[in-house]
Amino acid sequence: MSFLKEISQSLISAINKLKGSTGDEASIKDFIRDIQRILIRADVSINIVLELSKNLEKAAKEPPPTSFTKKDIILKKLYDGLIEILGGKKPYTLYLDPTKTNILMLVGIQGSGKTTTAAKLARYYKIRGYIPGLICADTYRLGAYYQLKQLAEKIQVEFYGSLEEKDSIKIALDGIKYLKEKKCNVIIIDTAGRHKDEKNLMEEMKNLSLKINPDHVLLVIDGTIGQSAYNQAKTFNENTKIGSIIVTKLDGSAKGGGAISAAKATNAKISFIGTGEGIEDFEVFNPVSFVNRLLGLGDLEALANRIEEAQVKEQISKERFLAGEFTIKEMVMQIKEFRKAGPLGKLLSLIPGFNMNLPDDVLKSAEESLKKWEAIINSMTAEEIKDPKIIDKSRIRRISKGSGTEVKDVEKLIESYFMIKRNIKRLKRVGFAFPTR
């Protein structure tokens, strides 16, 4: 059974087990352990797994919005967490300029799947109306020329290569000229890969990319190497500016989760994934649809959306906020909500006088602090949220420990809360009319 099928089946069965349980503490603990096991088996890094488990545990402690259960909230957290691990909600799209010839160069170590991927990419763009052409700039392996030529014939796209020329830069430049004459608007250059001999490989890639100046360099990484993908991506990126990453062989590898999460850790975007040897086993990488597929029919997506709607509804009204009637938790949630609509500064600038009354550093740090603030709020008791005045030094220490923040972060949040509240109330008192939008 392939990795994707296997991880998908284990995730779905863990989810069903939780759904069928009473949702008591023990079954939630069980569920979190199941998820840990599955992700570790998929080679996702320990830190990421621990972070996700921590979030799940935290979710288990939060009161769910009306008409939802703890189980729902935990499933939503899992859904969000998996998407985050895989790169976030926004998929990366490789932009091609339709008005010019786009030059794409594939790099990667030996056997990572460059040549196969070059053909898959060409087919992908051909189907979408482009005129792709392939260049074999691999002068190290004799078979490389025939391998790519054959693939080009199979998918019926133009091909350029040379059996005599040994200079890969010259081949690439000649190829670009030749394929431009053939009216190709997507030129894909397949390069050589070598094992171990990393220094030479990096040197060649650097020179190639300097001389050819491709629009986009794609690093091809073998999905079976797991977390060592991190170092590979890093080394390549230090030598050649990597535009995006393609992770191959996700069909066969038990370690696919490692490669994807490691690639993400380098901050490079994953543009495509290879899911089989066949030329059509290739797709744009979209974390949301990937997770939906892993988890079955997308019912978790629907659940996550419903919970989000409910959470927004339960947020306090803007009127109450602007009347200065809000708890510290509501303040953080509200700021988060406003921030979704744009930078926090935009909200604050809607309220004349607000900026004036807030020290600069509170304003500036608010954006960065938001994540910490959420953690802090989650570590506060209901009583403390209701009446932050009771939070003394020892409570502050407990909260900072529980939220993994520093004492001064907790102090600052409480201070900001009282300050914002005071300012809003003061403005209201002097008869300032708050904008309602």
Ligand SMILES: Nc1nc2c(ncn2[C@@H]2O[C@H](COP(=O)(O)OP(=O)(O)OP(=O)(O)O)[C@@H](O)[C@H]2O)c(=O)[nH]1
């Ligand atoms: N199962 C599976 N196999 C793949 C995938 N992509 C490539 N392969 C296989 O991996 C092997 C190596 O692929 P190549 O495309 O030749 O790799 P390469 O990076 O060009 O190799 P060198 O040119 O020698 O550096 C071949 O047997 C491919 O069929 C994939 O997504 N899934």
Ligand SMILES: [Mg+2]
């Ligand atoms: Mg090759």
